[in-house]
Amino acid sequence: MMRKVRFVDPGRLYQTIKDEIDQAYFDVMTQGDLIDRSQLRDFEKNLAAFVGTKYAIGLNSGYDALHMSLRAAGIGPGDEVIVPAHTFVATCSAVVNVGATPVLVDVADDFNIDITKVEPAITSRTRGIIPVHLSGWMADMQSVMEIANKHNLFVIEDACQSLGSSINGKRAGSWGLTGCWSFYPFKMLGGYGDGGAITTDDEEVANFARRMRYNGEDRDSGEYYGHGFTCLLDNLQAAFLDVKLRHLPSWIARRKAIADRYRQALSDIPDLVLPHYTKPGFDHVYQNYTLRAKQGTVFSEHMKAHGVEVLTQFRKPYYRHERLKLLAGYFPGTEAISREVCSLPMAVEINDDEIDYVIETTLKFFGR
Ligand SMILES: *Cc1c(COP(=O)(O)O)cnc(C)c1O
Numbered sequence: 482m483m484r485k486v487r488f489v490d491p492g493r494l495y496q497t498i499k500d501e502i503d504q505a506y507f508d509v510m511t512q513g514d515l516i517d518r519s520q521l522r523d524f525e526k527n528l529a530a531f532v533g534t535k536y537a538i539g540l541n542s543g544y545d546a547l548h549m550s551l552r553a554a555g556i557g558p559g560d561e562v563i564v565p566a567h568t569f570v571a572t573c574s575a576v577v578n579v580g581a582t583p584v585l586v587d588v589a590d591d592f593n594i595d596i597t598k599v600e601p602a603i604t605s606r607t608r609g610i611i612p613v614h615l616s617g618w619m620a621d622m623q624s625v626m627e628i629a630n631k632h633n634l635f636v637i638e639d640a641c642q643s644l645g646s647s648i649n650g651k652r653a654g655s656w657g658l659t660g661c662w663s664f665y666p667f668k669m670l671g672g673y674g675d676g677g678a679i680t681t682d683d684e685e686v687a688n689f690a691r692r693m694r695y696n697g698e699d700r701d702s703g704e705y706y707g708h709g710f711t712c713l714l715d716n717l718q719a720a721f722l723d724v725k726l727r728h729l730p731s732w733i734a735r736r737k738a739i740a741d742r743y744r745q746a747l748s749d750i751p752d753l754v755l756p757h758y759t760k761p762g763f764d765h766v767y768q769n770y771t772l773r774a775k776q777g778t779v780f781s782e783h784m785k786a787h788g789v790e791v792l793t794q795f796r797k798p799y800y801r802h803e804r805l806k807l808l809a810g811y812f813p814g815t816e817a818i819s820r821e822v823c824s825l826p827m828a829v830e831i832n833d834d835e836i837d838y839v840i841e842t843t844l845k846f847f848g849r
Contacts, residue, residue, distance in 0.1 A: 488790035494830040520720040536687035539714025543663025547575035550659040566812040587812040593620040609635035614643035617768035649762040736767040773821035792824040
């Protein structure tokens with residue numbers, strides 16, 4: 482019988498931490514702690530400590546984190562913000578939805594913003610850069626910060642895929658004005674529903690986000706500071722996320738072990754480019770194991786046909802979706818990546834036998 486390897490298996494992961502999750506649920510339910518209670522505060526404190534920032538503010542999603550960060554930076558109509566051409570669409574949509582103009586920049590071979598193309602994209606209207614740390618591997622933040630400081634721009638890190646990643650020990654989400662986080666179920670730290678957060682060292686930004694996520698209200702004084710939103714991280718989700726955050730270091734170690742297994746088995750296939758990069762000081766946490774296969778869709782279809790769930794984000798770059806009405810240019814790096822991307826199963830709940838089956842299925846495609 483053909484084997485099936487799932488891309489992620491949240492039910493199986495739950496079984497491994499069931500006692501702790503059930504206890505968190507029981508506590509929240511019996512105490513009736515539903516909105517903005519100690520579980521949220523505890524999780525925010527622990528998340529900030531993990532990332533290495535003074536503050537973390539729990540929000541409803543990664544999108545809300547980006548949106549709130551842009552508002553905190555005062556970015557709006559007439560402003561331009563630089564975003565990568567290869568990313569999840571939310572990075573760009575947040576810019577559009579505050580009335581600003583996204584300026585797309587191509588990505589390099591590591592799937593992150595091509596630093597050599599950032600400065601040429603800066604105009605007199607540019608106010609910020611949103612580098613994205615894709616798949617667990619950080620953008621070149623030293624260079625991004627240098628360019629931003631030189632041109633007096635805000636940096637908002639889209640760190641939604643890189644919790645725990647770092648450069649020379651300084652973690653993703655602690656470099657820019659804010660780091661934006663998503664706890665969408667399939668992220669490395671995923672809730673049982675939507676969730677997100679901002680991390681920041683800036684007290685004003687922290688206060689702004691805390692008020693605006695709650696209709697603009699300062700919860701101590703009852704004073705409204707502006708027309709806000711409803712995008713608070715759910716207290717029950719915060720309790721679950723706090724449980725999972727305790728496991729994250731060992732989960733990252735497991736991800737690295739899986740990545741290493743793939744590397745050892747697949748690195749001598751000429752038609753594959755594996756996501757192993759050598760940049761001194763950079764630490765990859767493998768949110769995704771996204772390789773490039775010269776055979777593109779033929780390869781990913783082979784994997785699916787043999788029962789291996791793979792992801793091909795994004796075969797069609799977001800700027801080519803006509804209804805988004807983006808005045809895009811041509812981004813050869815992004816276009817090439819889009820044709821070839823294929824993410825193999827990468828999750829802590831996938832066991833070694835399954836990883837070996839993924840490897841076997843890959844090797845079979847190349848006649849090995
Ligand atoms: C997941 C993700 C987001 C959006 O997160 P949501 O919580 O789904 O809103 C934004 N950017 C990147 C790079 C992501 O991977």
